Amino acid sequence: MYPHERSLVKKLAGQPFVLLGMNSDASPEKLAKVVERENLTWPMFFDGGGTGGPIATKWGVRGWPSIFVMDAEGIIRERDCRDEEMERVVMKLLAELRRGR
Numbered sequence: 001m002y003p004h005e006r007s008l009v010k011k012l013a014g015q016p017f018v019l020l021g022m023n024s025d026a027s028p029e030k031l032a033k034v035v036e037r038e039n040l041t042w043p044m045f046f047d048g049g050g051t052g053g054p055i056a057t058k059w060g061v062r063g064w065p066s067i068f069v070m071d072a073e074g075i076i077r078e079r080d081c082r083d084e085e086m087e088r089v090v091m092k093l094l095a096e097l098r099r100g101r
Contacts, residue, residue, distance in 0.1 A: 001065060002038045004083050008090070009042055016072065016097060017090060018042070024050050024064065072097055 009019050021044040023031045028046045035044055047053030051061050059068070069078040069089050078089045 001082060002040065004087075006039065006041070008087055012090070012094075015094060017094065021045065022047050022055055024048060024053050024056060069093070 005019060008017075019042040021040065021042055023034070023044055024047045025031050025034065027048070031044060031046050034040070045055060047055040050056070051063065055061075056066075059066075065082070067078075067080050067082060067086060068076050069081065069086065071077050071093050077093060078086075081089055
């Protein structure tokens with residue numbers, strides 16, 4: 001998913017859009033290597049512990065990748081959409097925001 005996420009971040013630069021990553025690798029060092037190797041430019045949180053990490057537990061994550069798309073109010077509008085579907089949802093939310101909804 002990294003290539004599509006990278007393109008979405010680039011496409012939406014300067015707009016009210018933020019991509020946040022959460023990683024459950026074995027160590028923060030492994031996460032740092034992934035971020036560097038994959039050229040990930042968005043903020044990443046280290047949760048550790050697979051789906052048993054504190055963030056994953058609180059959000060009910062059962063597997064990876066898990067995607068939550070939130071609107072400007074912090075309300076989850078979609079879950080587990082990917083690639084073009086995720087982009088469609090994000091674009092719809094940005095359009096709603098522009099219309100003042």
